[in-house]
Amino acid sequence: MQDKEIQTLRSMIARRKRWDVIFAVVGLFSMLGGVVTLAALIAGMAMDGAPRISWDFFTSFPSRHADQAGILSAWVGTTLVMLVTAFTAVPLGVAAGIYLEEYAPKNWMTDLIEINVTNLAGVPSIVYGLLALGLFVYKLDLGQSIVAAGLTLAILILPVVIVSTREAIRAIPGTIREGAFALGATKWQTVAHHVLPYSTAGILTGVIIGMSRAIGETAPIITIGALTYIAFLPESPIKSEFPFISFEWLSSAFTVMPIQMFNWVSRPQEEFHVNAAAAGLVLIFMTLIMNAMAIFIRYHFRKRIKW
């Protein structure tokens, strides 16, 4: 009798262990499917594009001669647009997240806002492009400029930043806040001295995801009127005379990396396709550098937290 029970138990355990193994194998293959495809795509692009990457490639403007064409206007444009996006989306998104999580009363209004913000994260980017065309380009008369593009991408990634800020803030134990209040801190002091610094790591993760999405966007940027051929750079932000800083570059016309890439891909000549692969490789590296910076800051903050 007992032997039989033990045997049923053993077979049950064996069955469950079998499922464990099956799931591990399925999981492994799912992961490999994604990773191998991605690696193959990047490797293919690297093989096509890597030989084309040289100093000249970064310092030349686009040209009809594939071998003389470069990405100067594109990478400068992408960098500046990303700067505007980061400087707008991060403060706005973090502030909105803090307000919703720490200050806003919990009622149906905030619920409605919460649902909408989450939904906005899934709206196709072209919709933001159309909104921005009407609002920034025409209504606010910013024109087809770097600032218009940066703001467009900023509202595009705002939901991601807000949602991740809220998640990060929510993860902070309530006891920390109570401790601060007990010592007589105001709400703002609690947020500024404790909540925000402790949640920086989580917020930055959201910022990375948002910025990585923004850097590859083409549709909204084309909608607001980015150029395809531009052989000059925006005004330098640093001037030799007072006040040494100029914001004229914000109103400059521009192009970005994905547009330059797409233009080269759709050319009939094979040599341009090589340029496109090289530009794609550079774009990946730009994204990695951006993410590396965020990860560095995140690490820096995490190190300082001692609970």
Add this chain to the structure above:
Amino acid sequence: MNESRMMKNFAAAAFLAASFAVPVLAHADALVKADGSSTVFPITEAVAEEFQATKRGAVKVTVGISGTGGGFKKFCRGEVDVANASRPIMAKEMEACRQAGIQYVELPVAYDALTVVVNPKNTWLKSLTVADLKKMWEPEAQRVVTKWNQVRPEWPDAPLNLFGPGVDSGTFDYFTEAVVGKAKASRGDFTASEDDNVLVQGVSTDKNALGYFGFAYYAENAKKLKVAPIDGGKGPVIPSEKTVIDGTYQPLARPIFIYVSAKSLDRPEVKDFVNFYLQNAAALSKEVGYIPLPAKAYTLAAEHLKSRKMGTVFGGEPSVGLKIEELLAREAKQ
């Protein structure tokens, strides 16, 4: 405290972001703006590159791609100086320009020969008449004409796989106009792509395929494709520089244009740019894979520019198979 300092920086950055997001006046630089068709883009890009080189940076030129229709929209709002167009301006766009008080000079700059191609393994196709093409592409053929032998009985009983540009392209407009007789009238069950390289790929890997796109894409991929000679009534003709210029490759050779705003022409940099365009279009269009107009056409166009012959010679109607000299001699309408 470290954190509060960071917060102050944060706030300062936010303030900075908000304060420079106010409209900044564009400063008056010598700038020529062109926008429009992706088909005309390579030529305008090449001209812009050379023009800026000769001007040594004194004049800046920008070129955008928003399609012929999108380009005209911006043009008629006065946002750009030059509209790149792979087809003549349409009645609706003429109206928009008229209402905005935008007058313009229409200048043909090169030819694009729409090229019909099949797979190199296709042994049966020797030539195509316009009637054959119509049978394949007209809207009534949808889901009906699906085999090669339905077009011509001597062709094999093999599936007919069609490839063509997307319905938003000027190439599609022109092809349907020339073949079916009505712009945009086409069957819908073909493989469409905005990227002509995808079409090249499709036709070169499918024995039963037939597709069409601009000549430059055929010229670059001549080894992977077989060109179909087109019989426009006077025997089969293969697209080439010679047959397009002498007018025998018809009706699939089309002129492509730039439109220049009269107001912009008052600015010396725009005038210089357009003149430079006409002087160099022959050489540069050839370099980027297009077919130049006959030399006389450029002289005529330059005269039109000088005398500011306003309006279009097409009157807002699509038309096919016209010789460029006839076009330039026509009376223009606004």
